[in-house]
Amino acid sequence: MLKVLIIDDDSIVLFIQEKMLKKYGITNAPISFQDARKAISFLKTQKSDDIFLILLDINMPGMTGWDFLDEIKGMKISEKVFVFMVTSSIDSYDKEKAKKYKSVISFIEKPISADNCIKIKEHPKLKQFLID
Amino acid sequence: MSYIPSALNILVIEDNLGDFILIEDYLNEIQSEVSIKRASNLEEAKTILKSNIQLDTVLLDLSLPDVDDREILVQDIVEFSNKCAVIVLTGYADNDFGVKTLSLGISDYLLKDELTISQLSKSIFYSIERKKSQIQLLESEKKYKSLFNSSPVPMFVLDRHSLEFLSVNDAAIKLYGYSAEEFLSLKVSDLWLNREEPEIEHTVNNNRHGYFEFKISHKKKSGEVIHLEIQSNPISFDGRDARVTLLNDITGRIKAEKLLTDSEQRFKALVQEASDLVMILDFNGNFSHVSPSSELVMGIPADQMLKMNLFDLIHSEDIDQVKKNILKLKNTKRVQIPSYRVKTSSNEWRWIETVLTNLIKDPAVNGLVANSRDITEFVNQEQKLIDSLKRYDIVAKATSDTITDYDVQNDLMQFNHGMELMFGYTPDQICTKGSWWDDKVHPEDAERVKSKVAQVYKNGHGSLQIKYRFRCANGSYKYILDRTYLVTDELGKPLKMIGSMQDITEIQNHIQTIEDHNERLKDIAWTQSHVVRAPLARIMGIIDLLQTDNDIVDQEELLKHILNSATELDGIIRKITNQTEQVTQNFPEC
Numbered sequence A: 001m002l003k004v005l006i007i008d009d010d011s012i013v014l015f016i017q018e019k020m021l022k023k024y025g026i027t028n029a030p031i032s033f034q035d036a037r038k039a040i041s042f043l044k045t046q047k048s049d050d051i052f053l054i055l056l057d058i059n060m061p062g063m064t065g066w067d068f069l070d071e072i073k074g075m076k077i078s079e080k081v082f083v084f085m086v087t088s089s090i091d092s093y094d095k096e097k098a099k100k101y102k103s104v105i106s107f108i109e110k111p112i113s114a115d116n117c118i119k120i121k122e123h124p125k126l127k128q129f130l131i132d
Numbered sequence B: 001m002s003y004i005p006s007a008l009n010i011l012v013i014e015d016n017l018g019d020f021i022l023i024e025d026y027l028n029e030i031q032s033e034v035s036i037k038r039a040s041n042l043e044e045a046k047t048i049l050k051s052n053i054q055l056d057t058v059l060l061d062l063s064l065p066d067v068d069d070r071e072i073l074v075q076d077i078v079e080f081s082n083k084c085a086v087i088v089l090t091g092y093a094d095n096d097f098g099v100k101t102l103s104l105g106i107s108d109y110l111l112k113d114e115l116t117i118s119q120l121s122k123s124i125f126y127s128i129e130r131k132k133s134q135i136q137l138l139e140s141e142k143k144y145k146s147l148f149n150s151s152p153v154p155m156f157v158l159d160r161h162s163l164e165f166l167s168v169n170d171a172a173i174k175l176y177g178y179s180a181e182e183f184l185s186l187k188v189s190d191l192w193l194n195r196e197e198p199e200i201e202h203t204v205n206n207n208r209h210g211y212f213e214f215k216i217s218h219k220k221k222s223g224e225v226i227h228l229e230i231q232s233n234p235i236s237f238d239g240r241d242a243r244v245t246l247l248n249d250i251t252g253r254i255k256a257e258k259l260l261t262d263s264e265q266r267f268k269a270l271v272q273e274a275s276d277l278v279m280i281l282d283f284n285g286n287f288s289h290v291s292p293s294s295e296l297v298m299g300i301p302a303d304q305m306l307k308m309n310l311f312d313l314i315h316s317e318d319i320d321q322v323k324k325n326i327l328k329l330k331n332t333k334r335v336q337i338p339s340y341r342v343k344t345s346s347n348e349w350r351w352i353e354t355v356l357t358n359l360i361k362d363p364a365v366n367g368l369v370a371n372s373r374d375i376t377e378f379v380n381q382e383q384k385l386i387d388s389l390k391r392y393d394i395v396a397k398a399t400s401d402t403i404t405d406y407d408v409q410n411d412l413m414q415f416n417h418g419m420e421l422m423f424g425y426t427p428d429q430i431c432t433k434g435s436w437w438d439d440k441v442h443p444e445d446a447e448r449v450k451s452k453v454a455q456v457y458k459n460g461h462g463s464l465q466i467k468y469r470f471r472c473a474n475g476s477y478k479y480i481l482d483r484t485y486l487v488t489d490e491l492g493k494p495l496k497m498i499g500s501m502q503d504i505t506e507i508q509n510h511i512q513t514i515e516d517h518n519e520r521l522k523d524i525a526w527t528q529s530h531v532v533r534a535p536l537a538r539i540m541g542i543i544d545l546l547q548t549d550n551d552i553v554d555q556e557e558l559l560k561h562i563l564n565s566a567t568e569l570d571g572i573i574r575k576i577t578n579q580t581e582q583v584t585q586n587f588p589e590c
Helices: A011-023 A036-044 A065-073 A076-080 A092-098 A114-122 B017-030 B042-050 B070-081 B092-103 B117-150 B170-176 B180-184 B198-206 B251-272 B319-330 B376-398 B434-440 B443-459 B505-548 B555-586
Strands: A002-007 A031-033 A051-057 A081-087 A104-109 B008-013 B034-039 B057-061 B085-090 B108-111 B155-159 B165-168 B212-219 B225-237 B240-249 B277-281 B287-290 B334-343 B349-359 B367-374 B402-407 B412-415 B463-471 B477-488 B494-503
Touching (some): A002 A011, A002 A036, A011 A031, A011 A114, A011 B505, A011 B555, A036 A051, A051 A065, A051 A076, A065 A081, A076 A081, A081 A092, A092 A104, B008 B017, B017 B034, B017 B117, B070 B085, B085 B092, B085 B117, B155 B170, B198 B212, B225 B251, B319 B334, B319 B349, B402 B434
Parallel strands (some): A051 A081, A081 A104, B008 B034, B085 B108
Antiparallel strands (some): B212 B225, B277 B287, B277 B367, B334 B349, B349 B367, B402 B494, B463 B477, B477 B494
């Protein structure tokens, strides 16, 4: 089963993204976290036969998006995690850095748009889990 | 010289008693004193002939009972009768064989049936005489052969036509190294150094039966070449047309002559064709001899220079020292005059250096021998070197950089005044060991500097340009830009490292300041892209929702979010403005 997680310290951003994901039929029950560490704890409790789509903010106080990626790297379910990095501004440095993480699929610049949602749905790695 | 012996001793070999008595009668008629021996067969004859009985003539009848082969009979008798003549008596039937016996060594043959006293008498005396001359001839030939063989002069006997060897003497065998047998299978032309000797062949052909002489080179068996004078006379040798050739080995003489010629030519070359100018002069500078190289050195032919005076050719600034040195020759045998200038035919000054030897007392010379060498090129090179060193010195003094001069082989390092002015070291603090300098390089830079230098050594050429920090006397560090050049020998072995250390501390500080500013500007840019866009993105997201979502219940809350985000954005923009102002104020004037 596909589970969609949104991780961002900004509650308004969470609100917007929840709305958009629902609106474009990606999920009816997005799971939001304002603190990345809580998302890690959540993932640790999950079954290994689930698939996880994560919208991940980079710049967060405490655990940043990069720290989060480092953390899940060593986890069992890391193979089943598909991450979209969501950031206010995409720079080349971040893109370069993201290549080191197998889980990262793509980048989205805030605010998340209708096009972004369509791209998520159409993404070849995710398409099969989103038919409903 | 013929003479009739007082008594005749005759051996008659005759089996027929009647015939013997007849012959005995005849012999008694011929000579009053005659001693006659008789042998009736070969065995008896041999016994008598071996018995040392004095015999003048043997009369041999060919039909003996104990001999079948008459030819063997004649040969045996001739052999045993040694020095006395053998006359054969034959019947009519044996006339042909009688003639043949002559070639077997008998003196005469007579037909028994026609035998008369006078015929027998004439034959006996004639044969005795001939035998005597034959013996004399043989002895003379023996003497000649012994002379030929033991002569210290190498000699050949050659066939006059084919020029094959017929005989060679011991001296020739010794000279050529061929054995007598080897010689006999050769022709004289096999010894010739050159395969063809048209002149020699011509001489030989034109004087085939006469005397000739010539010079020729031969090859020994060992391949060594010898030079010979040949004298050749025609002779008869064992009945053949031959010639006896005397060889005079003149190899040694020719070598000595060549050595002498070479030595003369060498001497001539040394004196006349050398670049050194050789002159003989007196104390007044007048020449008595000038070598032909004067044309090369001075541009003046020797015969013209002979009429000049040395002192007239010398530069006025140098004349005094030259004269002073020449005067020293009154007390010493030899002086060397240091470099001085002479004027050439084209009014050019050339530097020369002269060694003078006083040979006034030598009657063959009777003067001062001056050996002069043109050293203009050398003097010019030397001047260039001095100029170059002076320039280097001036540059080293004028520059504000520290000049380093490191002798790689001897680990000796020298500095100009920069080491004191730039780094504050006093002369007694400065050490000339390479390690002293190494120690002053900042520990963080030392490894990098070391590996760069090692690379230049390894390449054996080139230069290096490197930045590092160098410790001053007071312990602080200065940023240095070092440009160093490697000097090697022809094989690429490092000899010297010459470098300049430029103080770039100030520049480095400027660079540091600029880098700090860049860092701050990067911060601003990052803030702009992330911090500014965060509230903006939020506002855009909410507006998007408001536009597309019809059933939004909490529009009011969304509008509140927009207001909050706008206020946040405003605050951020004010902060950026302040930061930028700070950067501008802090930026130093360059």
